[in-house]
Amino acid sequence: MTPFLKIEGLSKAYHPARPVFANVSFGLERGEFVCIIGHSGCGKTTILNVLAGLDTATAGHVFMDGREVLGPSLERGVVFQGHALMPWLTVRKNIAFAVESRWPDWKAAQVNEHVEKYVALVGLSHAIDKKPSQLSGGMKQRVGIARAFAIQPKMLLLDEPFGALDALTRGTIQDELMAIVRQTQQTVFMITHDVDEAILLADRILLMSNGADTPAGYRPGGITEVVANPLPRDRTRAGLHHLPGYYELRNHIVDFLVSRAKAH
């Protein structure tokens, strides 16, 4: 069967002889949550941008639901590291703008009800009529997350969406994200640097290595290994460390990052 999202032979080269990554192929099933982990500069954001249709690959193709991704679409919701909000609009209007683009026929009251629901979901009802400059970095990030969810895309692409959040908020939003994704059967591709976050959220974890000079010549970066998460899907943040298999999985990923992800 063809997967919901299919990535075939993707390469990106800024210098023809030294591609950042080459021959990257993988698939995501509908409703699957996949995280990608790798050191800075290996090309994770580039891959995510190609999946979003915001960047083009030097070689290879991406198909979603049987159609090639050739540009951005409201079928794919993206949450960036920086929150990318319109600074002159309130939280309500930032999200309403996206919702109106997605459903141009909706009446104002319907748009507003929808916006309020998603703002409540990320715990920001009290700040709904504030502008981004009046919010903390973490709050702005939550607005970005609410906006991506509000357009109910077929696929969510998340580039370290929780990086700027303090540990407590991060935990709460991880729980919320997990609950929504399970409930909506959302398909998610997420970049993270946090091994525990990947183990908590992902069904599978892609381990990506950096391009490197080796005795045999330059070796482009790529997906070195795909790790299936063996832990039960109803795992929780608090219970994660007690699950059999957790430490083996964690050690395996940390070992990859320490000794295999970069040539020494």
Ligand SMILES: Nc1ncnc2c1ncn2[C@@H]1O[C@H](COP(=O)(O)OP(=O)(O)OP(=O)(O)O)[C@@H](O)[C@H]1O
């Ligand atoms: N416009 C560009 N011109 C030349 N090189 C670029 C350009 N954009 C990105 N790169 C290089 O491509 C590589 C991959 O960048 P990318 O942002 O995808 O990495 P990343 O794995 O997401 O890193 P991080 O974890 O730090 O966000 C980096 O080495 C970067 O220097």
